Ligand SMILES: Nc1nc2c(ncn2[C@@H]2O[C@H](COP(=O)(O)OP(=O)(O)OP(=O)(O)O)[C@@H](O)[C@H]2O)c(=O)[nH]1
C-alpha cells in the first residue's frame with residue numbers, strides 16, 4: 001500500500017480502535033506500585049525507587065492507547081487520599097506484595113474500605129499480587145481468599161500474580177485493557193473473555209487458571225514466565 005494510504009488507514013482505524021484510559025494504582029506501601037508504573041511508562045525496571053509522597057501522575061501513549069496513571073502513595077497517612085484519585089477512573093489497580101502475608105489483613109481492610117465508597121461503585125478492579133519472583137509468595141488462589149475478592153460482586157474483578165521486575169510495558173498495558181474489557185455477565189461477554197484469555201495464554205506460560213472455581217473473579221492467572229516481545233496492543 002502506498003504510504004499515504006497506510007497513513008489514512010491508520011488514522012481511520014485509530015478513530016475506531018483508539019483506547020483512552022485513566023487508572024489509579026493503590027495498595028499498601030512497598031507493594032511495588034511505583035515500580036509497576038515505571039514499567040508501564042518507560043518499559044524498564046528501575047532499582048532506584050523511593051517511597052512515594054502523596055502521588056505521581058504520568059501520561060503515556062503507546063500505539064492507539066493513551067493512558068493517564070495516578071500512582072498514589074501507600075503509607076498509612078496517605079491512604080485517606082486513595083478515594084480522591086480513584087474517583088472517575090476507568091479501573092483501580094490494587095497492588096499487593098504477595099510475599100508479605102502478614103499484611104494481607106490490612107490490605108484486605110483497606111481495599112474493601114475503598115471499594116465501599118459510594119463514589120467508586122462499579123469501577124473495575126485489577127489486583128496484582130506482585131513479587132512472585134521471591135520465595136514464599138502466594139498465588140492467585142490464596143490472594144483471592146486472603147483479600148476476599150470473591151465477595152466483591154458490584155464490579156468486574158481480576159487478579160494476576162506477577163513480578164513487576166519482569167513485566168514489559170506492553171504486558172502491563174494489556175493487563176489493564178483486559179480489565180477494562182471485562183463486562184459484567186451479559187451476552188457477548190464470554191466470547192470477548194475467551195479472546196483475551198487466548199491471547200494471554202499464547203503469550204504466557206500459564207500455570208493455573210482458577211476462573212471457573214471463583215465465579216466472582218473474572219480473570220485470574222499465575223504468570224511466572226513471560227515472553228516479553230509477544231504482547232500486542234490491539
Ligand atoms: N523482588 C521484587 N521486588 C520488587 C518487585 N516490585 C517492586 N519491588 C521492590 O519493592 C520495593 C518497593 O517498591 P515501590 O515501587 O517503591 O513500592 P510502592 O508500592 O510504590 O511504595 P509506596 O510508594 O511507599 O506506596 C522496592 O525495593 C522495589 O525494588 C518485584 O516484582 N520483585
Ligand SMILES: [Mg+2]
Pocket residue numbers: 033034035050051052071072073074
Ligand atoms: Mg510508590
